[in-house]
Amino acid sequence: MRIVFAGTPAVAIPSLAAVAARHEVVAVITREDAPLGRKRVLTPSPVAAEAARLGLPVIKANRLREEVTERIAELQPDLGVVVAYGGLVREPLLSLPRLGWVNLHFSLLPRWRGAAPVQHAVIAGDAETGAAVFHLVPELDAGDVYAELRRPIGPDETAGELLDALAVEGAALLADTTDALAVGTAVAVPQQGEITVAPKLSLDDARLDLTQPAERVYARLRGVTPEPGAFALLGGERFKLHAARRTIDEPPLAPGAVEARGRRVLLGTGTDPLELVTVQPAGKRAMPAADWLRGAASPTGLVLS
Template sequence: MRLVFAGTPAVAVPALRLLAERHEVVAVLTRRDAELGRKRVLTPSPVAAAADELGIETIKANRLDETVTERIRSLAPDLGVIVAYGGLVREPLLSTPRLGWVNLHFSLLPAWRGAAPVQHAVIAGDEVTGAAVFQLVPELDAGDVFSELTRAIGADETAGDVLGALSLSGADLLADTVDALADGTAASAPQTGAVTLAPKLSLVDAHLDFHQPAAAVYARQRGVTPEPGAFALLGDDRFKVLAARPAPDADELAPGAVALQGKRVVVGTGTYPLELVTVQPAGKKAMAAADWWRGLSAANGVVLR
């Protein structure tokens, strides 16, 4: 089939590559180049870079206006496919492809509808997640589901770990569904069950509250890793917690209090401590927590809040 593919981040790239092998991707729709890094270098999205490598025309747009719609209409696509594009597809673009649009979403719908399903699943302590391919409709992530897969969330996996795995298995799921749509064998069913929402995370969501139980703090730390990145305040500065792990055998500490116990740097929570593994103090590079601790001029009384 003639496909238009819409996606932006790296998790969408495996799906684009696989679909390009099986069908004719006539154009890729992605968000405009963004300024990245401390030097604010204008950088194409991972999907744009992959499309360029594959020799596919790229339409860069943050707003799906009449111009974008007309360009896609001129390509006469059979189907639109979307994977984490970062914007809503509305009419008349929604009905421009002959078969409409399908979306690969990284949750078991109707759980975690929205922009950050895996992150919210990890933060909530879910033990299982998955991916679903559904028909795009005007209501957010509410269309009938063609196919889905399930995957356990490992006790120590970050949202990045889970998304990386789902981007690969989800690509297969999506490609098989597109194949079924092409040969007329695809069947879909309405979503059933409780709806939960997964809005885009902000920096506020990444602030660790050490007064919460250790399991909740650890789940949040993993859920916001790598983006937007877990942190606490050390004085008035942001102190990033890049990696941690439970330390239920450590001596009890007040919430947020940091101490060296044996060879471990641990921080107190509302229950048992967590071990700080990799951290990034303000203005410095990522480092082992033990190295950070050794470099402190006065280690007594360190409190993260």
Template sequence: MRLVFAGTPAVAVPALRELAARHEVVAVITRRDAELGRKRVLTPSPVALAAGELGIEVIKANRLGDDVTERVRELHAELGTIVAYGGLVREPLLSTPRLGWLNLHFSLLPRWRGAAPVQHSLIAGDTVTGAAVFQLVPELDAGDVFSELRRPIGSDETAGELLDALAVSGAALLADTVDEIAAGTAVAVPQSGEPTLAPKLGLPDAHLDFSQSAESVYARLRGVTPEPGAFALVDGERFKIHAARPAEGEALDAGQVSMRDKRVLVGTGTHPLELLTVQPAGKKAMPAADWWRGLSREGVVLA
């Protein structure tokens, strides 16, 4: 089939490569180059780089307007495919490919419709997640589902790790579904159940509240790792927490930090968490034990 592919981040690259291996991807739509790093270097998206390696035409656009629609029409794409592009596909582009658009979404729809399904799934304490391939419609993530996969969530998996895994298994799911559409055997069914929403996370969502249970704090930490990145406040400054894990031990006051049995523990509303990798304001990430040994005082509280 003649496909057009829309995607931007690294998690969309496996799907692009899998589709290009099976079908003719006539163009890739991705967001414009972005300024990255401290030096703000203008950098192409991971999908743009992959498309260049594959020799596929790249259309860079932050808004899917008339110019993009006209180019897709000129290319006579039969089907559009989209994975984490970072924008909405609206009419007339939505119906420009003869067969419309398929979206690979990293949740079991209708649970977690929106931009951050994996992150919200972890924060909510879900134990099972997956991916779904559905027909794109004007309403957010509401189209009929062609296929899905399910998998358990590891007790220590972060959002980044889970997304990386789903990107690979989801790529095969999307390509298999395109194969079925090409063969005329694909069947889509309406979504059933009560939808939940997964809006994009901001920095306030990554602020850990240690008065909550250890399970809730740890679930949020995993859900916001690596982005936007879990943190607490120490003396009013942002203190990043890159890695932690549940710990056994005597209860500590919520947010209180203490060294116990060579472990740096922080109290929660229930049992403690062990801090593993932290990053004080203005410094590089370091083992929590190194940070603790470098303190000039005790009685640090994470707020």
């Protein structure tokens, strides 16, 4: 088939590669170059860089306006494919490909419709998640589902680790679905179950409430890692928590209290303490928690809030 592929971040790269290996990708739509790093250098999206490596034509657009639709119409695509593009596909572009558009979404629809399904699944403490390939419709993530896969969420898995795994597993699911559409054997079924939404996370979502039970604090920490990045306040400044672990049979600590026990650095919550592994004080690099505590001006009496 002649396929138009729309995607932007690195998690869309496995899907682009899988689809391009089986079909003719006539255009890759991705968001415009964005300033990155301290020097704010304009940098192509990961998908743009991969498309260039594969020798595929690229259309850079943050919004799919009339001029983009006209360019796509000239290509006469059979199918449009979306994987984390970061923008809406509206009419008349939505109906332009002969078979419409399909979207690879990283959740078990209709649970966690929206921009951050993996993060919300981890934060909520879901035991299972997956990926779904569905027919794109105007309503957000509401189309009929062609195929899905399921996988457990590991007890220590971060959202970043989970998303990386789903990106690879989902790419194979997407490629198989495009093959089925090409030969006319694909069948889509309506979504069933409770609808939950997964809006994009803000920095406020990444602040840990250390008065909550340890399992909820740990779930949020994992769910916002690596982005936006878990933090608490220390002396009024943002103190990042890059990695932590659950503890077993440790005496409780007051919520937010930091204490060294042997070689470990423990952080109090509303129930059991967590073990801090990697932290980043304001204005400093990420470091092992034990190194940070040894170098703290007052290693006793430290409290995060």
